[in-house]
Amino acid sequence: MTLQIIANGIVLSLVYALVAIGLTMVYGVMRILNWAHGEIVMLGAFVGWLVVVVLDLNFVLALVVSMLSMAALGVGIERVMFRPMRGKAHLTPFIMSMGLVFVLQVVAIVAFGVTDKAIPTVFPGMLSFGGAVMPVERLVLIPIAGGLTVGYYIFLQRTKQGRAIRAAAQDATGAVLQGISINRCALIAMSTGCALAGAAGVLIAPIFTVNPFMGTKLVWKAFVIVFVGGMGSVVGTILGAFLIGFTGSIVGTLVDPKWVTMIEMLILGLILLFRPGGIMNMEI
Amino acid sequence: MALLEIKSLRKKFGGLAAVHDLDFEVNEGEIRGIIGPNGSGKTTLFNLISGFYRPTKGKVFYRGEDITGLRPSAIAKRGIARTFQLTSLYNNFTVQQNVVAASYLHTGVGFFGAALNTPSTVNREREVEEKALEVLTSMGLADYKYQRADNLPQGLQRVLGICIALATQPEVLMLDEPASGLSPAETTEVMHMIDSIRHRGVTILLVEHDMRVIMGLCDQITVLAFGKKIAEGSPKEVGENRDVIEAYLGTEEEYVT
Amino acid sequence: MVRMKGTKTISIAAVVLFLFVIPLMTSSPYHMHVLITILLYIMVTASFRFCIIDGDWPFAHVPLMGLGGYTSALLVMRLGWPFLPAFFTGGLVAVIAGLIIYIPCVRTRGITFFWITWAFGEALRQTWIRFREPFGGATGLVGIPGPVISIPGLFRVEFLSQVSYYYLALVLALLTIVVLHRLEHSRVGLTLKSVGENTDLAESTGINVTRQRLLALTIASFIAGLGGSFYAHWVHLLTPVDFDVAFGLFVLLYAVVGGTATLWGPIVGVTAFVILAQFLRGFAMYVPAIYGFILILTLAFLPEGLESSPRRILSLLKKRKMK
Numbered sequence: 001m002t003l004q005i006i007a008n009g010i011v012l013s014l015v016y017a018l019v020a021i022g023l024t025m026v027y028g029v030m031r032i033l034n035w036a037h038g039e040i041v042m043l044g045a046f047v048g049w050l051v052v053v054v055l056d057l058n059f060v061l062a063l064v065v066s067m068l069s070m071a072a073l074g075v076g077i078e079r080v081m082f083r084p085m086r087g088k089a090h091l092t093p094f095i096m097s098m099g100l101v102f103v104l105q106v107v108a109i110v111a112f113g114v115t116d117k118a119i120p121t122v123f124p125g126m127l128s129f130g131g132a133v134m135p136v137e138r139l140v141l142i143p144i145a146g147g148l149t150v151g152y153y154i155f156l157q158r159t160k161q162g163r164a165i166r167a168a169a170q171d172a173t174g175a176v177l178q179g180i181s182i183n184r185c186a187l188i189a190m191s192t193g194c195a196l197a198g199a200a201g202v203l204i205a206p207i208f209t210v211n212p213f214m215g216t217k218l219v220w221k222a223f224v225i226v227f228v229g230g231m232g233s234v235v236g237t238i239l240g241a242f243l244i245g246f247t248g249s250i251v252g253t254l255v256d257p258k259w260v261t262m263i264e265m266l267i268l269g270l271i272l273l274f275r276p277g278g279i280m281n282m283e284i
Numbered sequence: 285m286a287l288l289e290i291k292s293l294r295k296k297f298g299g300l301a302a303v304h305d306l307d308f309e310v311n312e313g314e315i316r317g318i319i320g321p322n323g324s325g326k327t328t329l330f331n332l333i334s335g336f337y338r339p340t341k342g343k344v345f346y347r348g349e350d351i352t353g354l355r356p357s358a359i360a361k362r363g364i365a366r367t368f369q370l371t372s373l374y375n376n377f378t379v380q381q382n383v384v385a386a387s388y389l390h391t392g393v394g395f396f397g398a399a400l401n402t403p404s405t406v407n408r409e410r411e412v413e414e415k416a417l418e419v420l421t422s423m424g425l426a427d428y429k430y431q432r433a434d435n436l437p438q439g440l441q442r443v444l445g446i447c448i449a450l451a452t453q454p455e456v457l458m459l460d461e462p463a464s465g466l467s468p469a470e471t472t473e474v475m476h477m478i479d480s481i482r483h484r485g486v487t488i489l490l491v492e493h494d495m496r497v498i499m500g501l502c503d504q505i506t507v508l509a510f511g512k513k514i515a516e517g518s519p520k521e522v523g524e525n526r527d528v529i530e531a532y533l534g535t536e537e538e539y540v541t
Numbered sequence: 542m543v544r545m546k547g548t549k550t551i552s553i554a555a556v557v558l559f560l561f562v563i564p565l566m567t568s569s570p571y572h573m574h575v576l577i578t579i580l581l582y583i584m585v586t587a588s589f590r591f592c593i594i595d596g597d598w599p600f601a602h603v604p605l606m607g608l609g610g611y612t613s614a615l616l617v618m619r620l621g622w623p624f625l626p627a628f629f630t631g632g633l634v635a636v637i638a639g640l641i642i643y644i645p646c647v648r649t650r651g652i653t654f655f656w657i658t659w660a661f662g663e664a665l666r667q668t669w670i671r672f673r674e675p676f677g678g679a680t681g682l683v684g685i686p687g688p689v690i691s692i693p694g695l696f697r698v699e700f701l702s703q704v705s706y707y708y709l710a711l712v713l714a715l716l717t718i719v720v721l722h723r724l725e726h727s728r729v730g731l732t733l734k735s736v737g738e739n740t741d742l743a744e745s746t747g748i749n750v751t752r753q754r755l756l757a758l759t760i761a762s763f764i765a766g767l768g769g770s771f772y773a774h775w776v777h778l779l780t781p782v783d784f785d786v787a788f789g790l791f792v793l794l795y796a797v798v799g800g801t802a803t804l805w806g807p808i809v810g811v812t813a814f815v816i817l818a819q820f821l822r823g824f825a826m827y828v829p830a831i832y833g834f835i836l837i838l839t840l841a842f843l844p845e846g847l848e849s850s851p852r853r854i855l856s857l858l859k860k861r862k863m864k
Contacts (some may be wrong), residue, residue, distance in 0.1 A: 033652045070569065075636055091598070092840050094652055095797055101841075102833030109826060208678065216786060220663065223656050238796065258671050265664040272645045306815060360747035368745075374738045387736040388728055389747030390837065402722060452746050 003132035009157030011138050013245025014145035018200035019218055020225040020237045021152060022193025028169030029189040031090075032082055035097040037222065038215030039104035040194050044070045044201025045210045046108060049117050059123075063144070063202050070198030078190040083183065101215070106144050110210035116209040118148040120247050141203050148199055149155050149238065152192065155236060167187050224264055226252070228271050230278030285348055287312040287487055288333070288364075288456060293342035295328055295511075302328040304511040306342070310456075313490040315478070317519075319495075321531055325511040326491045327369055330458050333489075334366045335359040346456075361389055365454035369443045369461050372374035373433045380429040382444055383416040386451035419447050422478060439470045446477065450486075458489040459502060473510050475500055499523070507531070560711055564704045573703035577775065579815045580707075580714040581768055586795045588764035588809035591721055592757045593801045595736040599654045599758055600766050600789055601662030603643050607784030608665060609635040610773035611767025614685045615675055617774075624688040628770045635766025636759050638665065640749045643758045647751055650740075659789075669781040681780030706775050711785070713771060716762055722804055724760070751797045763856055794832055798839045800846025 001159040077100065085093045123137040156162035161184075166186040168175040176182060208214065214266060217257035221244065223231045229240025251260045275281060286309035292493060305326040308493055310316050318326050331337040335356035340447055349496050351359055354507040387457040391408055420426045423443050428436060435445060449457055456482045461480070474499055482488055482501075492498050498505060498519070501504045505522045509531040522528055563576070589602045615633035616622040622630075635861055642661045669676040676682070688709065691697035700706055724730055735743040736753050744750045773779050791814070799810020815834070822830050839846065843853075 031652075033656060040746065060668060084841065088844065090651060092844065094655075096837050096840050097795070099836030100834035102790070102829035103837075106827060106830030106833075110781055220660065224660060227653070227657065227660075261664060261667050261671075262781065268657070269645060276648045336745075337743070355749070355751075356741075356744045357747050360745055366745055368742070370744075372739060372742045373736060374742065376738055377734075381731065385731050385743070385748035388732060401727070405727070410726075447748060448742070491750040 001131065001253075003130045003192075004134075005246075005253050006130050007134050007139075009242075009246040009249035009251065011134075011141050011245075012248050013242040014142060014149065015200055015204055016221060016225055016242035017149050017238050017247050018145050018196050018203070018221040020241055021149065021234055022195075022197045022232060023219075023222050024226045024229070024232055024237045025169075025189045025193045027226065029083060029165050030091045030186050031079075032097065033073065033119055033223075035094065035219065036077070036078075036215075037193075037197060038217075038219030039101055039108075040070050040073065040197040040215075041201040041204070041218055042108060042210075042212060042215040043073065043104065044118070045205040045214065045246070046201075047198065048205045049112075049119055049210055050200035052119055055217030059202075060159075061200055062107050066198040067195040068198075069282045070196040071203075072195030073191040075187060077194075078186055080192075083186065087255035105212050105215070113119070114212065116211045117205075118209065119206045121206060137206055145200075145203055148196060152196065153234060153238075155192070160281075161188055167182075187273040224268055226278075228267060228278055228282030230282035232282050233278070233280040236278050236282065243279075285342065286310060287347060288489075289345040290329075290333070291331060291343045291345070292339045293329075293344065295325075295337055296340045301340075302511050303332065303339075304460060305336075306508075308513060308516065310489065312455075312486060312487055313482075313485065314483055314502050314503040317492060317498040317505040318489060318491045318508065319493070319498055319522075320508035320514075323506040323510075324531075325387055327460060328459055328511075329508070330489075332365055333359075334364060334458065352526070357389075357456055359434070360452055360454075363455035364458065365449040365452045365456070366458040367445045367449050367460050367462065371438075371441050372537050373441060373448070375432075375434040377433055377434070378430050379420065379425055379444060380413075380416060382433050383410055383419055383447050383451045385413045386448045389452055392476060406541075416451060416515045417448055419450050420446055422480070423447050423450070430525055439466055442474070444467070446481075450481070454486060456487045456489065458491075461493065462490070463492055471497060516524050550825060557715065560672050562710075564707060567700070568704050569724060569793065570703045573707045574818060575815060577703070577707050577710045579812055580710040581825075582732040582773075582792070582795065583714050583808055584717045584768040584771075585765055586792050586799070586811050587717055587721055587804060588761040588768075589792055590796045590801055591725070592754075592761050593737075593755055593796065594725065594730070595733040595757050596650065597754055597758065597762065598793070599643065600655050600793075601665065602637070602658075602761065603760050603784050603789040603792060604640075604662035604665045605639050606616035606765040606769035606772070606820040607669070607858050608638050608779070609769030609777070609783075610779050611669060611682070611769075612766070614773040614779055618663075618682070618684070619675065619685060624774065626689055628688070628767065628774075629717030630772035631773075632763045632766035635762045635769065639758060640755070643762075644651060647754055647758075659786075661801050662789075663786070666784055676781075677779075679781060681778065681783075683771075685776065685777045685779060700774075710771065710775075711766065715781035720810075721760075721764075725804065728757075778807050791832070794810060794836055798835060798846055798849055800848035802845060803848060804815060805848040806846050813847060 007052060019037070026032055026034050026037070047066040047069055048062040051057050052059060072177055081100065082093045085096065095114050097098050100210055121137055122134070123140050123164050125136045127139055156166055157228050164175070164180045165185045167178065168180055168182060168253055172182060175185070223242040226237055226243050228243060229236030229238070236248065243268075246264055247267065251263050288310040290306055290308050293303055294301060295303040300318055318329065318533065320326055327338065332339050335354050338353050344497055345351065346362055346364065349362070351362060374385060397527065417429070419428060420429055423446065424442060425440065425447060428440065433441065436444060438496050444462070446459070446462065462478070463474050466474060471494060477492070478488060478501055488497065490502060504517065505519055506513060507522055507525070514527045514531060515525045517525070525530065564850060585603070585606055589599070592599050609631035612634040613627040616627035616630060617624060629661070642665070645659065646654060670679050670680070687700040689697065689699050701708070708751050729840070732743070732748055732753055735748060736750050740750055772783075795810035795814055796807055799808070799813070800806030818828065821831065843850065
């Protein structure tokens with residue numbers, strides 16, 4: 001039983017991490033909380049469905065196509081919506097992203113219809129170990145999602161571009177003075193963040209239902225994670241993702257899935273009251 | 285008893301102490317200059333006194349009352365007002381509105397009176413507007429009262445910032461570099477202004493880099509460097525103090541003048 | 542100056558008179574329904590916009606409206622309360638729940654405040670879905686009785702036609718507008734605007750920013766709660782979906798597209814969209830996207846909203862004239 005909870009927890013946490021990292025990165029660099037981030041995950045899931053079910057191609061290809069297409073979409077959004085609004089009122093791009101939610105949802109409805117899509121099991125079979133049973137395809141998630149997360153972390157810490165966007169996230173003016181282009185950073189943050197979201201979509205697709213409205217619930221969880229972890233901090237987001245992921249697993253298995261939201265609200269409230277900057281104590 | 289007492293005040297940011305075991309007292313009616321090289325903790329000190337920062341250690345007393353850690357509005361209510369280094373205004377308001385907005389703290393907000401527009405509310409509003417006009421007139425801004433604040437030239441914006449602080453009818457006024465960036469003529473005007481404020485009975489704390497202003501106005505000067513007090517005394521005493529001169533390496537000429 | 546003020550008062554009085562007289566010209570239930578929707582949405586949007594004055598975008602607003610509705614409905618249906626006390630208690634409960642949510646949230650500002658109030662508001666909404674007792678779960682509350690205002694032995698007013706609901710909605714909306722207008726143009730309003738314009742400066746002049754924000758939020762919650770109560774007894778049916786994120790976004794849409802500078806913004810925004818919605822009835826599927834586009838276009842090209850268009854047109858004309 002414990003092993004089951006842990007296994008479920010890890011899977012959930014990694015998926016959440018993939019979704020939330022993009023959100024926190026975009027906030028950190030551009031100070032925009034992209035409400036439409038959940039819709040990007042959703043579109044990534046649909047792309048995955050297209051590739052695997054409609055085109056009957058393999059799963060890895062689906063992952064790659066989804067990541068690339070969502071990165072492109074992210075770049076488009078940044079260029080067309082966020083960049084022109086950069087000087088203007090603080091809340092403007094954020095409100096725009098809400099309009100984007102509607103637009104993207106309707107695009108999905110028109111393109112794919114309202115009914116749930118299912119992706120048939122790509123990796124069939126169950127693995128049982130030490131009393132826990134896990135569908136193989138969920139287990140496969142762990143190295144993929146884990147790899148992407150760790151890979152992104154290394155990108156941020158070790159590469160020039162990664163460090164540049166971290167600098168921009170900490171202090172935009174200082175970064176500009178060092179010759180770092182904010183436009184470049186915004187592009188990188190947005191494209192990588194959306195790529196991760198797309199990957200998350202493909203990985204989630206076989207597990208949960210794929211429909212045009214799946215984004216809103218996900219973005220809610222992502223926001224809780226980002227807030228709990230510390231807005232703009234990737235490490236914080238990963239920690240937050242594990243906190244929320246394991247809460248979901250533990251409460252869902254031992255108590256009742258209905259209570260998960262309540263416990264999450266409790267965590268949110270506690271953080272708000274005692275450490276409003278999140279686990280990593282970022283500036284609000 | 286001193287009007288304002290600071291005891292062992294310390295403020296750390298991460299590992300760095302911006303202000304280090306600071307002790308000093310300000311007496312009623314004086315103009316106290318606070319000087320020091322950049323980064324010596326002057327603005328931090330203002331933020332600590334006015335409640336925008338919480339001290340890591342130490343206490344601030346006003347009229348014997350411990351005001352450490354109170355929020356800025358509570359401290360303003362007790363009679364300590366301040367200006368900001370980068371002039372802070374209500375940019376989209378008119379000059380008049382800027383001052384009126386700051387005038388309510390001693391007269392109740394009167395929620396129901398406001399909602400119902402009772403005669404007593406109308407009277408109070410008129411009183412507030414008259415008082416605001418007085419402040420503007422005393423600082424020479426009366427002619428600009430219907431202008432948008434961000435339309436004013438920089439020097440006048442600075443004056444407006446002082447008016448806003450004065451509108452709260454303070455007993456202590458903390459001025460953060462009021463003369464910075466001003467021409468010599470404008471600086472002289474500001475000095476007159478500060479002097480007239482003192483004559484109204486307001487105790488003044490003055491952070492400034494311009495030595496003419498400091499030497500010309502202050503009764504006492506406290507010198508800070510690296511968050512610590514390195515000297516305190518009359519302008520003459522401070523001007524001749526070796527440690528002060530060292531801390532200000534290369535600005536000896538200003539003291540001579 | 543005095544003559545202008547007189548003209549303004551007369552024209553407003555004329556409009557109000559006209560509004561009262563409309564049902565004599567057309568009492569079609571459909572028209573009444575549209576008008577009532579406009580009036581109700583004006584209440585909700587204007588109160589939301591009231592908080593924007595001091596910089597808060599409280600996204601728990603619509604769930605609090607729902608709470609008012611659920612409270613009033615349950616008090617009448619389960620505890621047999623008469624309408625008026627239940628109606629006002631709906632508003633009060635919204636205030637109390639609002640304070641419970643907003644007091645911790647007020648440590649945050651701007652975008653963070655928006656998201657966190659959204660989270661708590663959504664959690665509130667989830668309780669109506671999770672708990673079938675007493676909220677009815679996803680199917681909600683059915684058979685909510687219409688308002689009955691009575692003093693035993695003296696009179697009894699029942700609401701049997703849409704026209705009667707229209708008058709109730711009209712009174713509520715007018716009261717909302719008058720109260721919010723008065724507040725905004727008093728020292729309360731100037732203080733709120735100071736907080737929105739330059740928070741630190743306001744705080745340094747003795748304005749307790751936290752208290753001011755909570756004051757605005759409380760007033761807004763009360764009005765939202767009353768709106769919810771009205772809604773419950775008007776449509777006789779309450780489901781959690783009525784107060785979901787989509788409706789919350791619509792309210793935000795009406796406020797932003799209408800304009801947040803004055804009280805006209807919500808009025809113009811709501812009216813424009815509700816009427817637009819009537820023409821889009823065949824395209825229900827595309828409505829969210831159309832709204833989304835309108836929002837994006839407005840922010841890009843008319844950032845101060847529809848209410849600023851007379852002013853902009855005038856200044857454009859002046860520029861033409863000068864050339």
